[in-house]
């Protein structure tokens with residue numbers, strides 16, 4: 001038997017006997033509005049914003065909402081286990097915290113607080129290349145808890161190698177390579193505020209502390225921060241990369257490699273042929289290509305193309321336990337969340353992130369039970385109907 005995630009429900013009601021209620025809403029779709037009221041406008045604008053007029057973020061919701069769970073009865077759901085096998089490790093539940101950069105704009109403890117929350121709840125933390133805190137510090141805040149490193153693949157191969165070496169030395173076990181952000185998209189909310197966190201030196205900590213990055217600067221970072229920011233902007237990602245370049249990562253990283261931002265089944269096939277271990281079906285939470293396919297609509301095709309060869313993960317638009325159940329039914333082994341935990345962090349620090357994780361997993365546990373499933377493995381596409 002795994003952890004009893006649904007017990008959080010009783011815990012809340014029991015606490016209510018002394019008059020206590022949760023500090024944050026348990027319907028996580030309400031966090032965005034709260035964040036908009038309570039947090040600095042440019043910071044929350046950066047997190048909540050999407051590409052273009054928000055069509056893809058809306059498509060993510062529409063693709064999940066259009067599918068409905070068809071519950072089954074009398075199937076003994078008294079003993080449930082949410083654990084899943086992902087890339088050779090057993091996770092206590094099908095959830096991880098997505099790589100979200102620049103988290104210090106949400107809370108002074110930024111990535112460290114989010115990482116501690118993930119560690120406390122036993123879910124993997126995926127640290128962004130664009131972290132506000134160097135990866136070594138985030139790692140040491142986590143003990144030996146499960147952590148993965150997300151790579152924005154720098155143009156300078158020495159910096160790329162150095163990041164991989166540092167991540168390995170700091171105990172990050174899985175490499176997540178984000179492919180959908182060779183440049184930032186047209187994001188009107190940030191453009192209208194003329195706001196880009198990096199230009200304020202936020203989200204550059206891994207670079208500014210890196211020996212290979214520093215080697216390319218005429219002066220130390222603190223003597224000429226603008227030059228350092230310019231070097232970061234010029235190299236953080238590389239639009240010239242193509243599929244054969246993945247051999248470099250395979251050569252310099254011993255552990256599993258997962259490609260993030262896959263939406264086309266043929267790209268998933270290429271990932272398999274390139275020796276990758278997994279893919280994350282994602283459109284970056286609607287922050288990159290406006291007018292793109294809703295991520296959940298891409299999931300069945302990718303799962304069909306590579307589900308037997310690669311680990312298929314999913315993000316973009318997950319806001320509830322039933323959303324997770326739908327993604328699993330469509331072929332994902334586990335999901336990631338981005339904005340919901342970023343809002344939790346902004347509103348209540350580490351405790352806010354833990355609240356988000358516990359709400360989602362309690363709701364998932366109850367959704368599975370009430371739909372006749374004792375474990376994630378029993379979900380399949382036939383548990384959903386799609387209405388038009």
Ligand SMILES: Cc1cc2nc3c(=O)[nH]c(=O)nc-3n(C[C@H](O)[C@H](O)[C@H](O)COP(=O)(O)O)c2cc1C
Nearest residue numbers: 047098099100101128178284285316317337338339
């Ligand atoms: C503020 C913000 C920063 C992000 N930074 C990164 C990043 O550094 N690397 C990355 O691969 N994805 C990044 N993402 C995308 C997330 O990893 C994830 O794909 C997305 O948030 C999932 O959609 P959701 O927010 O609807 O859950 C970021 C997303 C947000 C909202």
Ligand SMILES: O=C(O)C(=O)c1ccccc1
Nearest residue numbers: 101102130181203284287
């Ligand atoms: O804002 C983002 O979506 C994102 O992925 C990003 C990219 C570079 C640095 C920080 C975040």
